Amino acid sequence: MSEPGAIITITDKAHDLPFSKGLLAQSLMATGLPPSRAYVIAKQVQDDLRGRDELKVSSKRLREMTTEYLKSMAGEDYARRYLRIGDVSRLDRPLIVLVGGTTGVGKSTIATEVAHRLGITRISSTDSIREVMRGIFSQDLMPAVHESAFNAWKGLRVPVPQGANPVIVGFREQTAVVSSGVKSLIARAVLEGTSMVIEGIHLVPGYLDPRSFEGARVVQLVIGVNDEDSHLSHFHIREAQTEGSRPLDRYRAGFESIRVLGSYIEELARENGIPVVYSHQLDRTVADVLEYVVTAAIEN
Numbered sequence: 001m002s003e004p005g006a007i008i009t010i011t012d013k014a015h016d017l018p019f020s021k022g023l024l025a026q027s028l029m030a031t032g033l034p035p036s037r038a039y040v041i042a043k044q045v046q047d048d049l050r051g052r053d054e055l056k057v058s059s060k061r062l063r064e065m066t067t068e069y070l071k072s073m074a075g076e077d078y079a080r081r082y083l084r085i086g087d088v089s090r091l092d093r094p095l096i097v098l099v100g101g102t103t104g105v106g107k108s109t110i111a112t113e114v115a116h117r118l119g120i121t122r123i124s125s126t127d128s129i130r131e132v133m134r135g136i137f138s139q140d141l142m143p144a145v146h147e148s149a150f151n152a153w154k155g156l157r158v159p160v161p162q163g164a165n166p167v168i169v170g171f172r173e174q175t176a177v178v179s180s181g182v183k184s185l186i187a188r189a190v191l192e193g194t195s196m197v198i199e200g201i202h203l204v205p206g207y208l209d210p211r212s213f214e215g216a217r218v219v220q221l222v223i224g225v226n227d228e229d230s231h232l233s234h235f236h237i238r239e240a241q242t243e244g245s246r247p248l249d250r251y252r253a254g255f256e257s258i259r260v261l262g263s264y265i266e267e268l269a270r271e272n273g274i275p276v277v278y279s280h281q282l283d284r285t286v287a288d289v290l291e292y293v294v295t296a297a298i299e300n
């Protein structure tokens with residue numbers, strides 16, 4: 001048996017890497033395990049290795065041991081998720097996750113959680129792309145990007161076709177512009193071989209073809225909220241979290257347009273075979289999104 005503080009190294013890399021109980025616990029938390037349970041299992045793996053005097057261990061051996069402890073201490077489901085998330089980290093191409101949906105459905109929170117659990121450090125939003133475009137193009141030159149998505153119709157410079165909804169017409173014009181920036185962002189990630197998560201209302205199914213990015217595995221989905229009261233409550237939370245910088249009254253005034261855009265995006269998702277994940281409880285929604293992303297990435 002090794003000393004309690006003996007250093008364990010992972011040996012099948014270009015250079016030996018020290019085993020980290022904290023990093024192992026973090027990978028276990030990606031399965032949805034609470035931090036306390038994840039650290040208990042990680043410590044058990046560490047103690048077992050020292051008890052067996054296995055101070056040099058391959059990543060395959062470490063993964064097998066961790067999986068067995070997960071099965072016995074947390075259950076088969078957690079063990080299966082651990083293995084599948086590990087498969088994603090070993091993909092031969094970068095993974096690009098596109099999280100769409102109308103304003104206020106929780107896209108940014110869900111995208112951040114999914115990125116964290118997959119070990120993806122690069123996260124971007126289509127609002128950031130639109131903000132950059134605002135700085136480059138004046139309001140006279142490109143008015144569509146100088147309004148919120150649900151108010152983009154205010155920047156229309158052409159008559160709205162008879163019978164068309166101006167909210168959707170304006171949003172489509174803005175989305176077409178922002179989509180060019182999204183394509184460039186993805187192309188850059190592919191060139192660098194870097195996985196990333198992009199979220200935003202402008203990730204509308206049909207405007208981007210995930211299959212066109214041959215150097216990456218692109219997974220697209222849409223977040224929706226069925227219940228209007230639940231959806232509106234998200235803006236109460238947003239106002240509190242941003243200390244009033246994103247005021248409720250602004251979104252309440254545009255709520256009908258926001259719901260119209262949600263229905264439009266979800267309809268296009270169904271037409272293009274893109275899944276819509278309806279958000280009810282955050283942990284459950286994140287788990288559902290993660291399950292879909294992992295499955296789609298591995299089977300793509």
